Amino acid sequence: MFNANSTLFQNIGLLKVAETATRAHGDKVVIRVSDTRDLYLLSGSDSVNYWRGNQPQFQTDLGDIASNAKITRLLLGQELTETRWAEVWNVTVARLTSVTRQFDRWLDRALAQASAALVEDLPTDGRAVDLRDICRDWSIRAVCPAVFGTSLDTDEIAQGISDVEAFYFVMSTRDSAETADHSRLPEYLAARGFLDRIMTVALHNSQPEDETLIAQINAVIPGDVPLADRLNLLRPTVGRMITEKLNIGGLSLLWTLSHLARDPALVADIQDELRGKDIYALADDDTPITFSTVREGLRLYPELPFIYRIASQDMTVGSLQVPARATVVFAPWLVQRDSKYWADPSSFDGRRFLGLDPGRDCYFPFGVGPHTRSRGRFILHQITIALRAICAQTRFALSPDCPRGNLHPLLRSALIPRGPVAVCFHPATDG
Structure with missing residues (x-):
């Protein structure tokens, strides 16, 4: 003991x-x-x-x-189970099944665009940027456009995800008596409000032919279904897809970059294996040093x-x-x-x-079981693509002003740095 x-x-x-x-x-x-x-x-x-x-x-x-599974059920709500919704629920499930392969393609497109945007938005004049911000934005842009479309504000989604994390934290740390009526908790109201708000905006801005998950599922829900019921039908599916695909805060990428920023020789080796290659078309293990680096990051900083x-x-x-x-x-x-x-x-x-x-x-950085293997492959691929994009076009180092204590992980809902992780970027061909 x-x-x-x-x-x-x-x-x-x-x-x-x-x-x-x-x-x-x-x-x-x-x-x-x-x-x-x-x-x-x-x-x-x-x-x-x-x-x-x-x-x-x-x-x-x-x-x-x-448990996380129970908290997710409380946040997303149960599927509408009344008999009158059975047919609607069946057609939404059928549509989700029918667009699975297309959804994977939409996710690949979002990932490539997010990784390219990450590099394009970096200041390359030596000014320090906080890895927490750029990795957070990348993680959102790599998934959310395939689910909701491109009309949503990244900062608003980031704040909403923070609200969702706060609800999980409260539910998993407070006494059960304090959380018995979860629907009254301000953290629940903020998190549920965020989910319903972004779905409402996405529905308003989408067309049935749009290549997004929410547009495709919404297209088979009868037009006379009120918005509140429509959200209740969509929320469990859309919410669980976000939970499964989103690497919260881009933290797995952040921790890997924080070490590469102290290992220029490793960055140079990655650049050598990427030279002349289409970084978005290759399988993960076609760039073995990059892929090994990603796996090493998840060894030291497992998602769970x-x-x-x-x-x-x-x-x-x-x-x-x-x-x-x-x-x-x-x-x-x-x-x-x-x-x-x-x-x-x-x-x-x-x-x-x-x-x-x-x-x-x-x-076993993602846990044990078939679901975790699927998520693990997805996250490994995401980080590999982002790392290729960054290393192919930049060289980078920790800012001299970055306190080394900030790089020690702190356990919240995931492993987070203790403060800003300031990194300076330059073009890969510069000097």
């Missing part, structure tokens, strides 16, 4: 608590976080292997702890640093007895930085994955 039920450990956060607990007790440890709650931290690759083989034993319904589950029954994992209904935590943050599985694990090595297959049990 590692006792983290103190003001000190509450202040330093789960990243340091988990690291300290495993150093003291090994990779399977019970962490006491309050008088009434223990976390069963399972951080070894053998624990991940056990999880893969026994997934029904680890439930995503976290009881009095609001910790993954929470509830034990559905009593079980034994290694030497640790886990009772039914216990909160179990798997830890990509720890496994992917563990010297048992990785050489020099704390160093960023963009060439690490050249010819290396680390195994699924010690590299």
Whole structure:
């Protein structure tokens, strides 16, 4: 048992608590976080292997702890289930299925345009820019035009996404009594209001023939359906698509760029492998150094640093007895930085994955399961394209004025930097 039920450990956060607990007790440890709650931290690759083989034993319904899936259901609402909506719902599902391949093409187009715009908008005269801003805008432009069209303001979407993150944070950190009536929470009202507002604007500006997800689904909803019901029909599908495709804040790209900004030799190697190639037409592994660099970024900064589950029954994992209904935590943050599985694990090595297959049990930045594999491929491709675009046309370095402490990650709903990440860009051919 590692006792983290103190003001000190509450202040330093789960990243340091988990690291300290495993150093003291090994990779399977019970962490006491309050008088009434223990976390069963399972951080070894053998624990991940056990999880893969026994997934029904680890439930995503976290009881009095609001899981991400539950929070998403509360935010998006349930599909209209009355009998009168059955036919409408069936035709919207059929339309979504029929445009799946086209939607992938629209996403590819949005990604290419967003990556080109990112580079075009960069100041290349040495002025410092904050990676948080440019990566955030890129992540929005790489997905939202394929869903909503191009009429929405990027800054407004960014603020709305911040409101959505605030709702998730409140629901996952406050006592269940405080969140029992979630519909009264100001964070819920802001997040739901944002979703309905952007859908309303997109509907107003779209035509049935538009190559956007919302236009295509809306086209099969009868014209006499009122706006409120139309939003209720669209929100679950559109909202889940955004949840699945959006790399919040472009943080995976940000962390990779923050290391490349300190490794000009690696940037030069990436530029060499891109020279003379169509960066948007290549498969990800056609540029192996770039792709390896992207995977290394996700090793050090996994999209899901910790993954929470509830034990559905009593079980034994290694030497640790886990009772039914216990909160179990798997830890990509720890496994992917563990010297048992990785050489020099704390160093960023963009060439690490050249010819290396680390195994699924010690590299799982998006979690475990078929859905996470699909999302993982999508995000890896997004970051690879953006990184190619940036490295092909620029060279860059951290601003001398960037505090190095800002580069230490802080765990919120994702791993974020502690402050601005100032980087200076120049044309790749300059000097």
